[in-house]
Amino acid sequence: MLKRIKSGTRTRFKKTDFNSFLFFLLFAIVIWVFVQFSKQYNEILQIPVVYINVPPDKLLKEDNPTTVELRMQENGFRIAWFSLFPPTLEINVTNADEENGRLVYLFDEHRAEILNQLNIDFEDSNFIREGVVIGFEQKQEKKLPVIPRIDIEFAAGYSAIEDLRFTPDSVRVSGPDNILDTLAALYTTAVSLTKVKNDISGTVQLDTSQLPNVSFYQNKIKYSLDVEKFTEGKVQVPIELTNVPAGLNVVIFPKETVLFFQVNLKDFSKVTASDFRVVANFKSVKENQDFIIPEVVQKPEFTSNIRLNEKRIQFIIKK
Known part of the structure; x- marks a missing residue:
C-alpha cells in the first residue's frame, strides 16, 4: 500500500514539473520574441504598385515596374506586418510628368498621397529610387x-x-x-x-x-x-391630276379619296382637308398601265402615319 502511494506521488510530481517547465519555456519564448521584435531594424521591402487614372490617350507598356523597394527603419512588429501584408501603392498616372516620351512619377513630390496610402513616416522610411519611370505608347x-x-x-x-x-x-x-x-x-x-x-x-x-x-x-x-396621346382622324381630299400631256383629255376616278392620319389630341382640331394635297402624277404611268398610284405631297408637320383609302386611281383617255 505504501509503495502505491509513493509511486503515485512521484508520478504527480513529474507531471507537475513538466507542465511548469513547459509554461516557463513558452513564457520565455514569448518574452524573447517580444524583445526581439521591439528592436529597431533596417530592412528593404518590396511594395506592389498599380497604375490608376491612365489618360485615355496613352497605353501603358507591359514591362512597367510592378513593385518598388522601400527601406524601412522600424520595429520588428511593423516590419513583419509590412512583409506579410504589404500595402499596395496606387500610382496616379495623371499626376506623373511627361519627359522624353516617358512618364515620371517622383515620390518626393507626392508625399501626402503616399503617406495616406502606406501610413509611413518619410523620416524613418524612404524609397530606394526617387520615383517610377512609366513607359507608354501614344494612342x-x-x-x-x-x-x-x-x-x-x-x-x-x-x-x-x-x-x-x-x-x-x-x-x-x-x-x-x-x-x-x-x-x-x-x-x-x-x-x-x-x-x-x-x-x-x-x-x-x-x-x-x-x-x-x-x-x-x-x-x-x-x-x-416626348410622348403624347394620339388619335386617328380622316378627311375627304380631292385628287389632283398632274403632268397630263397637252391635247390629251384624261379622266380619273374616283376624284376624291379618304385620307387617314394620326395626330396628338391637342392638335386634332387644327387639322382640315385643305391641309393635305394628294396628287396623281400621269407621268408615272407605264406602258399598258391603266391606273395611277396617288401620293400625298403635302401634310401638316404634326401629323403622321398618313395613308390613303384608294391605293390606285383608274383613268381613261377621252378622244
Missing part, C-alpha cells in the same frame, strides 16, 4: 458618331412627337491605328422600353465590350423623348 484619337440602340414600343394610342433626342451625338475615342481605322460609329448597349405612355429620359452606356484596347472619353449618353 491616336478619333471622333465617332453615336448610334443609339433603344427600342421603344408605345402603349396603344400613344406615340412620339419627334425623333429620339440624345447627347452627345458623337464621342472621342483613342486607341491603336489598326483598330480606329475599322470604326465608323459607336453603338449603345441595347435598351428595350415597352408600353410607353409618358415622356422618357435617361442614360445608356456605350457598348465597349468588343473594344478592350480603345479608351472612351465618355462612356454613356443621355436620351429623351
Whole structure:
C-alpha cells in the first residue's frame, strides 16, 4: 500500500514539473520574441504598385515596374506586418510628368498621397529610387458618331412627337491605328422600353465590350423623348391630276379619296382637308398601265402615319 502511494506521488510530481517547465519555456519564448521584435531594424521591402487614372490617350507598356523597394527603419512588429501584408501603392498616372516620351512619377513630390496610402513616416522610411519611370505608347484619337440602340414600343394610342433626342451625338475615342481605322460609329448597349405612355429620359452606356484596347472619353449618353396621346382622324381630299400631256383629255376616278392620319389630341382640331394635297402624277404611268398610284405631297408637320383609302386611281383617255 505504501509503495502505491509513493509511486503515485512521484508520478504527480513529474507531471507537475513538466507542465511548469513547459509554461516557463513558452513564457520565455514569448518574452524573447517580444524583445526581439521591439528592436529597431533596417530592412528593404518590396511594395506592389498599380497604375490608376491612365489618360485615355496613352497605353501603358507591359514591362512597367510592378513593385518598388522601400527601406524601412522600424520595429520588428511593423516590419513583419509590412512583409506579410504589404500595402499596395496606387500610382496616379495623371499626376506623373511627361519627359522624353516617358512618364515620371517622383515620390518626393507626392508625399501626402503616399503617406495616406502606406501610413509611413518619410523620416524613418524612404524609397530606394526617387520615383517610377512609366513607359507608354501614344494612342491616336478619333471622333465617332453615336448610334443609339433603344427600342421603344408605345402603349396603344400613344406615340412620339419627334425623333429620339440624345447627347452627345458623337464621342472621342483613342486607341491603336489598326483598330480606329475599322470604326465608323459607336453603338449603345441595347435598351428595350415597352408600353410607353409618358415622356422618357435617361442614360445608356456605350457598348465597349468588343473594344478592350480603345479608351472612351465618355462612356454613356443621355436620351429623351416626348410622348403624347394620339388619335386617328380622316378627311375627304380631292385628287389632283398632274403632268397630263397637252391635247390629251384624261379622266380619273374616283376624284376624291379618304385620307387617314394620326395626330396628338391637342392638335386634332387644327387639322382640315385643305391641309393635305394628294396628287396623281400621269407621268408615272407605264406602258399598258391603266391606273395611277396617288401620293400625298403635302401634310401638316404634326401629323403622321398618313395613308390613303384608294391605293390606285383608274383613268381613261377621252378622244
